[in-house]
Amino acid sequence: MAEKHLNEKDPPGKNNFIHLQIEKDIAEGRNQGRVHTRFPPEPNGYLHIGHAKSICLNFGTAEKYGGKCNLRFDDTNPSKEETEYVESIQEDVRWLGFDWGDRLFYASDYFDKLFEFAIRLIKNGKAYVDDQDAETISSQKGTPTRPGFESPHRNRSIDENLDLFLKMKEGAFSEGERVLRAKIDMASPNMHMRDPIIYRIMKSPHHRTGDKWCIYPMYDFAHGQCDYWEGITHSICTLEFEVHRPLYDWFIDQLQETGYRPRQIEFARLNLSYTVMSKRKLMELVKDGHVNGWDDPRMPTISALRRRGYTPQAIRNFAEKIGVTKVDGMIDVLLLEHSVREHLNKTAQRVMGVLNPLKVVITNYPEGQEEEMDAVNNPEDENMGMRKVPFSRELYIERDDFMEDPPRKFFRLAPGREVRLRYAYFITCVNVVKDENGRVTELHCTYDPASKGGNSPDGRKVKATLHWVSVKHAVKAEVRLYDRLFTDEDPLGHKDVDFKEFMNPDSLKVLPECYIEPFVKGAKPLSHFQFERLGYFNIDPDSTGGKLVFNRTVRLRDTWAKQQKR
RNA sequence: UGUCCUGUGGUGUAACUGGUAACACGUCUGACUCUGGAUCAGAAGAGUCCAGGUUCGAGCCCUGGCAGGACAACCA
Numbered sequence: 236m237a238e239k240h241l242n243e244k245d246p247p248g249k250n251n252f253i254h255l256q257i258e259k260d261i262a263e264g265r266n267q268g269r270v271h272t273r274f275p276p277e278p279n280g281y282l283h284i285g286h287a288k289s290i291c292l293n294f295g296t297a298e299k300y301g302g303k304c305n306l307r308f309d310d311t312n313p314s315k316e317e318t319e320y321v322e323s324i325q326e327d328v329r330w331l332g333f334d335w336g337d338r339l340f341y342a343s344d345y346f347d348k349l350f351e352f353a354i355r356l357i358k359n360g361k362a363y364v365d366d367q368d369a370e371t372i373s374s375q376k377g378t379p380t381r382p383g384f385e386s387p388h389r390n391r392s393i394d395e396n397l398d399l400f401l402k403m404k405e406g407a408f409s410e411g412e413r414v415l416r417a418k419i420d421m422a423s424p425n426m427h428m429r430d431p432i433i434y435r436i437m438k439s440p441h442h443r444t445g446d447k448w449c450i451y452p453m454y455d456f457a458h459g460q461c462d463y464w465e466g467i468t469h470s471i472c473t474l475e476f477e478v479h480r481p482l483y484d485w486f487i488d489q490l491q492e493t494g495y496r497p498r499q500i501e502f503a504r505l506n507l508s509y510t511v512m513s514k515r516k517l518m519e520l521v522k523d524g525h526v527n528g529w530d531d532p533r534m535p536t537i538s539a540l541r542r543r544g545y546t547p548q549a550i551r552n553f554a555e556k557i558g559v560t561k562v563d564g565m566i567d568v569l570l571l572e573h574s575v576r577e578h579l580n581k582t583a584q585r586v587m588g589v590l591n592p593l594k595v596v597i598t599n600y601p602e603g604q605e606e607e608m609d610a611v612n613n614p615e616d617e618n619m620g621m622r623k624v625p626f627s628r629e630l631y632i633e634r635d636d637f638m639e640d641p642p643r644k645f646f647r648l649a650p651g652r653e654v655r656l657r658y659a660y661f662i663t664c665v666n667v668v669k670d671e672n673g674r675v676t677e678l679h680c681t682y683d684p685a686s687k688g689g690n691s692p693d694g695r696k697v698k699a700t701l702h703w704v705s706v707k708h709a710v711k712a713e714v715r716l717y718d719r720l721f722t723d724e725d726p727l728g729h730k731d732v733d734f735k736e737f738m739n740p741d742s743l744k745v746l747p748e749c750y751i752e753p754f755v756k757g758a759k760p761l762s763h764f765q766f767e768r769l770g771y772f773n774i775d776p777d778s779t780g781g782k783l784v785f786n787r788t789v790r791l792r793d794t795w796a797k798q799q800k801r
Numbered sequence: 802u803g804u805c806c807u808g809u810g811g812u813g814u815a816a817c818u819g820g821u822a823a824c825a826c827g828u829c830u831g832a833c834u835c836u837g838g839a840u841c842a843g844a845a846g847a848g849u850c851c852a853g854g855u856u857c858g859a860g861c862c863c864u865g866g867c868a869g870g871a872c873a874a875c876c877a
Contacts, residue, residue, distance in 0.1 A: 251814090275877095276877095277876085277877050279876090279877080309877065311876090311877080312876060312877075314876095315876075315877090368875090369874085369875055372875080373873075373874085373875095376873060377873070378803090378873050379803060379804075379872055379873055380802055380803045380804090380873095381802090381803080381873095382803090383873090410875080411875065414875055423804085424803050424804040424805090425803095425804055425805075425872080426804085426872055426873055427872075429873090432874095432875055434875090435875035436875080437875080451875095453874095453875075453876085453877090454876070454877050455877095458877085474806070474807090474870080474871065475870095475871060475872080475877095476871095476877090477805060477806060477871070477872085478804075478805060478806090478871065478872045479872090480805090481805095501806085503807090508812085514877095556813080556814080556825065556826080557813060557814075558813070558814045558815085559814095560807090560813090560814075561806065561807060562807060562808075562813090562814095563806090563807070563869085563870055563871090564812080564813065565812080565813090566812070566813060566826095567811090567812050567813075567826070567827075569812085569826065569827065570812080570813070570825085570826050570827090573825090573826060573827090574826095576838090580838075580839060581839095585836080587836095611835095614836085614838090614839075615839070615840095644837095646837070647837090655835060656835095657835060657836070658835070659835095688835090689835045690835075697835090698837095699837080700834095700835045700836065700837095701836095702836075765836085765838085767836045767838080768836045768837080768838070769836090769838095770838095791836075791837095791838050791839095792837090792838065792839090793837070793838085794837050794838090795837045796837090797837095798837085
């Protein structure tokens with residue numbers, strides 16, 4: 236029964252279609268059964284959650300089959316690429332928990348080889364220099380439904396081509412004056428096979444090769460060749476490169492000398508509801524100041540998710556859950572949020588914090604008295620132990636936890652009602668103090684000394700347990716609440732409306748005066764906490780010695796809020 | 802008037818050489834609880850884009866449609 240599966244560790248259905256293909260390749264002894272993948276970002280922006288899917292797929296696949304995965308920067312366009320991005324990308328991949336060992340490469344490492352290969356193509360009559368400008372070339376290319384026609388320079392002699400190409404390299408021409416094209420088929424039904432441009436003149440300095448080159452290979456002329464030279468067996472990329480595959484294979488045909496041959500496999504990129512996932516659009520949000528940088532916690536970039544309080548584990552679990560297919564769908568952000576909650580629930584230190592403080596005075600609690608209450612650090616993990624929480628006569632509770640005139644299903648504090656203060660005492664609201672506008676400013680309550688720790692010896696039950704912070708001991712903090720950046724599920728899905736029209740004006744709410752229990756003092760930036768009953772929060776790097784800043788990663792599930800909505 | 806790809810509950814994924822649709826998220830009940838969290842138990846929700854065909858039997862195979870997406874950057 237189980238031997239029907241190549242990999243018995245996995246139940247049927249656990250494998251995605253790429254793994255199925257790989258297992259077939261291994262079974263057939265293709266490439267000596269090796270599995271070698273690569274993650275090939277262009278260093279022209281920050282990585283986002285969609286890249287995380289690809290990173291997990293590429294590195295995860297290599298891990299699964301005992302193979303390797305290279306990190307390779309696809310830096311063939313010096314006008315867009317920068318070292319800043321090279322660094323952030325490495326940081327993000329490492330943070331996600333993957334390791335490329337000593338296999339860090341750049342397409343620019345291969346510029347010499349690529350140039351030699353181009354020369355070889357020219358000598359074989361498979362490439363030629365075209366003198367026409369971009370517009371002319373494009374007009375000759377035809378359309379997807381109509382064939383193109385040949386350039387007048389298509390059949391010049393090999394010697395002339397060699398001479399011109401060398402001159403291109405030496406800088407004899409200006410940008411756009413000449414290009415090198417592969418000589419394939421101007422009538423091909425596949426646009427990419429209609430004599431694609433493989434080298435163009437660009438006089439911008441390259442972030443790694445400086446001004447050594449003034450001609451640069453195009454993506455199609457670099458990618459597959461780099462794969463080949465690195466011994467990549469499975470070149471996994473997104474669906475839009477599907478139509479490029481015949482060209483990928485054409486170049487490999489020119490290169491292949493042994494039985495070894497890389498294979499390109501395409502999968503659907505990640506689309507997340509209520510977010511945009513294009514580097515260009517994200518760049519626009521950053522450049523136009525709609526967000527505060529690439530790592531603004533509302534962004535879908537990996538650096539933003541990190542700052543927001545997501546964990547690598549949560550992101551990897553998410554990538555596992557969404558699977559890998561060729562169906563171009565849209566994943567609900569709720570699944571991403573579920574993934575963090577799931578992980579943080581198991582790992583986050585619990586703490587009490589009050590976001591919208593309402594002062595409570597325990598009128599029968601001795602003035603000046605203080606106690607330390609025992610609190611559990613994480614009910615999901617006993618090993619995390621206990622802590623002490625200071626209690627005193629004056630406390631803050633959440634303003635939302637009190638209603639003067641509560642509806643039927645509201646179990647929290649109300650005049651005359653008794654509730655529990657978590658890990659502390661039962662209290663009963665006896666008096667509501669208001670200002671001249673009728674706004675509640677303070678609550679007077681009494682406590683039951685016998686209920687210390689949170690239970691009454693007479694077995695009396697209360698419906699609600701509230702979180703609280705002692706006024707005297709509280710740490711004041713700024714808390715930043717985030718909501719989705721867009722109000723529309725598919726901001727890019729409207730033809731005549733710019734996606735920025737759907738930006739959520741309430742995506743960031745800053746609460747300058749929140750009170751957290753003293754336990755958080757001295758915690759390091761990015762530390763994760765659960766503020767009980769509220770959600771998961773982490774310390775923002777904006778925090779200074781004197782001022783703590785928290786980000787809300789995600790709320791807790793809240794069935795009360797859900798009921799209210801109905 | 803092209804080429805290529807894709808169509809399974811609301812969403813995502815699964816169903817091995819055809820064997821009678823499974824899992825997760827979400828939704829809704831209920832139990833439990835010192836977090837209206839977590840946990841546990843349960844429910845609703847698709848008959849697999851459509852139409853034919855092959856077969857004892859089709860989500861899987863065949864034929865023909867339909868729908869959606871990608872491709873016309875000297876971007877990747």
